[in-house]
Amino acid sequence: MVAITTVSTPTPTPAPAARGPMAEAWGIFRRSPAAMLGLVILILVTLMTVAGPFLYPVDAFEIVWAPLTPPGQEANIPLGTDNLGRDTLAGLIAGGRATLAVGFAAAAITMVIGVVIGSYAGFYGGGVDNLLMRFTEFFQVLPPLLFAMVVVTLFQPTLVNVALAIGVVSWPQTARLTRSEFRRIRTLEYVSAMRAIGASNSHVIWRVILPNALPPLIVSATLTIGMAILFEAGLSFLGLSDPNVMSWGLMIGSGRQYLLDAWWVVTLPGLMIFLTVLGVSLVGDGLNDAFNPRMRER
Amino acid sequence: MFNRVLRQLLYAAALILAVLVLNFLLIQLAPGDPAQVIAGEMGGANEEVMAAIRQQYGLDKPLLTQLGLYLGRALQGDLGMSYFYNRPVTELILSRLGPTLLLVAAALGFAMIVGTRLGLLAARNPRGLSSAAVTVLALVGYSAPVFWTGLMLVILFAAKIPLFPVAGMIDVVKQGGPLMRALDIAHHLVLPALTLGLVYLAQYSRLTRASMLEVLGADYIRTARAKGVSERRVLNHHAFRNALLPVVTVAGMQFGAIISGAVLVETVFSWPGLGTLAFQSILARDYPTVLGILFFSTLIVIIANLLTDFVSRLLDPRLAGGR
Numbered sequence: 001m002v003a004i005t006t007v008s009t010p011t012p013t014p015a016p017a018a019r020g021p022m023a024e025a026w027g028i029f030r031r032s033p034a035a036m037l038g039l040v041i042l043i044l045v046t047l048m049t050v051a052g053p054f055l056y057p058v059d060a061f062e063i064v065w066a067p068l069t070p071p072g073q074e075a076n077i078p079l080g081t082d083n084l085g086r087d088t089l090a091g092l093i094a095g096g097r098a099t100l101a102v103g104f105a106a107a108a109i110t111m112v113i114g115v116v117i118g119s120y121a122g123f124y125g126g127g128v129d130n131l132l133m134r135f136t137e138f139f140q141v142l143p144p145l146l147f148a149m150v151v152v153t154l155f156q157p158t159l160v161n162v163a164l165a166i167g168v169v170s171w172p173q174t175a176r177l178t179r180s181e182f183r184r185i186r187t188l189e190y191v192s193a194m195r196a197i198g199a200s201n202s203h204v205i206w207r208v209i210l211p212n213a214l215p216p217l218i219v220s221a222t223l224t225i226g227m228a229i230l231f232e233a234g235l236s237f238l239g240l241s242d243p244n245v246m247s248w249g250l251m252i253g254s255g256r257q258y259l260l261d262a263w264w265v266v267t268l269p270g271l272m273i274f275l276t277v278l279g280v281s282l283v284g285d286g287l288n289d290a291f292n293p294r295m296r297e298r
Numbered sequence: 299m300f301n302r303v304l305r306q307l308l309y310a311a312a313l314i315l316a317v318l319v320l321n322f323l324l325i326q327l328a329p330g331d332p333a334q335v336i337a338g339e340m341g342g343a344n345e346e347v348m349a350a351i352r353q354q355y356g357l358d359k360p361l362l363t364q365l366g367l368y369l370g371r372a373l374q375g376d377l378g379m380s381y382f383y384n385r386p387v388t389e390l391i392l393s394r395l396g397p398t399l400l401l402v403a404a405a406l407g408f409a410m411i412v413g414t415r416l417g418l419l420a421a422r423n424p425r426g427l428s429s430a431a432v433t434v435l436a437l438v439g440y441s442a443p444v445f446w447t448g449l450m451l452v453i454l455f456a457a458k459i460p461l462f463p464v465a466g467m468i469d470v471v472k473q474g475g476p477l478m479r480a481l482d483i484a485h486h487l488v489l490p491a492l493t494l495g496l497v498y499l500a501q502y503s504r505l506t507r508a509s510m511l512e513v514l515g516a517d518y519i520r521t522a523r524a525k526g527v528s529e530r531r532v533l534n535h536h537a538f539r540n541a542l543l544p545v546v547t548v549a550g551m552q553f554g555a556i557i558s559g560a561v562l563v564e565t566v567f568s569w570p571g572l573g574t575l576a577f578q579s580i581l582a583r584d585y586p587t588v589l590g591i592l593f594f595s596t597l598i599v600i601i602a603n604l605l606t607d608f609v610s611r612l613l614d615p616r617l618a619g620g621r
Contacts, residue, residue, distance in 0.1 A: 267450070
């Protein structure tokens with residue numbers, strides 16, 4: 001098919017190199033069934049949390065029926081109720097919003113701290129690098145969940161604080177990745193050329209090196225979202241997140257006592273976390289392959 | 299060699315000191331009266347106790363003096379008093395350290411042994427079924443929240459297949475000698491260790507597969523094959539040893555995360571370790587205990603990092619020679 005079209009068209013087909021690197025990456029990404037599956041899962045989960053409240057307008061905290069009603073028993077409560085008689089489906093919809101919001105916010109905080117510290121360390125090297133990396137290593141020896149637990153309880157367990165706590169414990173890996181990318185790119189000719197024509201350090205860092213360091217950072221950002229979602233779920237499972245905001249982890253935490261009588265209360269929100277993180281991981285893997293076509297053989 | 303060890307130990311000591319300073323700062327930064335924070339909001343914080351705390355921590359003195367007092371006592375092993383449990387924090391933590399270390403060691407051992415074997419199996423045939431299975435397992439293991447996997451195992455083993463106990467560490471009803479006791483603990487350990495181990499098993503199998511594929515393309519493997527070494531020996535001896543290095547490095551780097559996972563797993567299986575203690579003392583706002591646990595677990599991570607470095611050098615003499 002392809003051969004026929006190329007032969008019969010008089011105009012030469014554009015060479016693949018003519019496309020931008022992002023378009024090329026998308027081309028690879030699109031052809032990966034696993035990556036597309038991940039993208040579809042993520043779109044569905046997002047749709048559920050965004051459009052859900054309009055299609056299924058039930059308050060997640062409202063007591064709607066007898067406690068621990070199994071799924072399917074009442075036609076208007078498709079996924080049953082929890083130990084207080086609250087609607088499970090409404091909980092899944094509302095819980096997704098908090099989980100996703102905190103996950104994305106925490107990942108953004110992680111990326112900002114990590115990229116700033118990593119790029120300064122990688123760009124300047126020497127004493128700056130030494131100091132920043134010792135600082136990074138210090139944060140790396142703190143067990144992340146324990147540290148976040150302490151921070152959230154010492155201060156107030158609001159969603160903002162939870163996102164901040166996750167960000168503060170998660171950035172070291174991003175910083176190390178950014179640093180190694182900066183150290184590699186810093187020595188390349190186009191960077192020397194920019195410096196030779198008198199570009200300022202901050203111009204070189206943010207406008208020249210950072211854009212070229214983006215592919216691995218985008219992959220890392222994606223995986224960070226998955227990690228942050230798991231983190232938020234863990235904190236709210238322990239009951240250390242905002243008790244006034246429904247989240248998937250909170251549903252599991254408050255339902256675990258009734259685990260053996262009511263499997264759905266714990267299983268369904270966990271399944272949602274699993275699917276969301278799976279989607280994020282698949283997209284991350286797909287992006288990794290798309291940005292490094294050579295690595296795909298592995 | 300000696301110099302390097304000394305430098306590493308000094309660096310570890312600096313990190314430990316930094317963690318103590320962080321603990322001190324956290325108490326200072328927390329909203330409210332530090333004495334109130336130390337006494338715990340739910341503990342018996344009467345005026346007498348508060349006055350004793352103010353005196354002991356020197357809370358009326360300048361901040362630097364307070365820091366000095368705190369560090370001085372911490373370095374002597376005194377991390378303060380838990381007003382909730384009414385016991386010294388260090389004593390409380392040491393009584394819970396064993397179960398956590400046992401859980402982490404069992405989970406990590408299981409993950410490393412099974413994970414690397416699976417990765418090896420997958421690397422033999424990178425396009426085969428076992429390879430695909432390892433990839434899927436890695437994704438599933440990474441994506442499922444560890445506490446949820448634990449709860450699913452509880453459903454399975456509490457009701458459907460009552461093969462392993464789903465809570466606690468020792469059956470109080472059972473009587474018997476030390477061997478019976480050890481077997482009982484091992485029996486209780488199966489599910490928590492499996493739950494915690496699965497996450498890392500998934501990662502290590504994938505990592506082993508990737509590094510094996512990389513190593514198998516190396517010249518020394520071709521040399522080994524050319525001189526007639528059996529394929530089995532090439533894989534198990536020449537390649538595997540080198541492919542193990544990234545796994546050891548990553549396991550060392552992940553130690554903090556593994557302890558974090560242990561907190562969740564202990565909570566699910568009521569395993570009487572540091573994790574359940576952390577959880578209970580956070581609920582009770584027993585900050586001296588909470589901060590003590592943070593300090594001890596960081597200490598474990600630092601020690602684990604030193605050990606990882608040591609093992610990597612054993613595995614790869616090139617690392618030991620240079621620098």
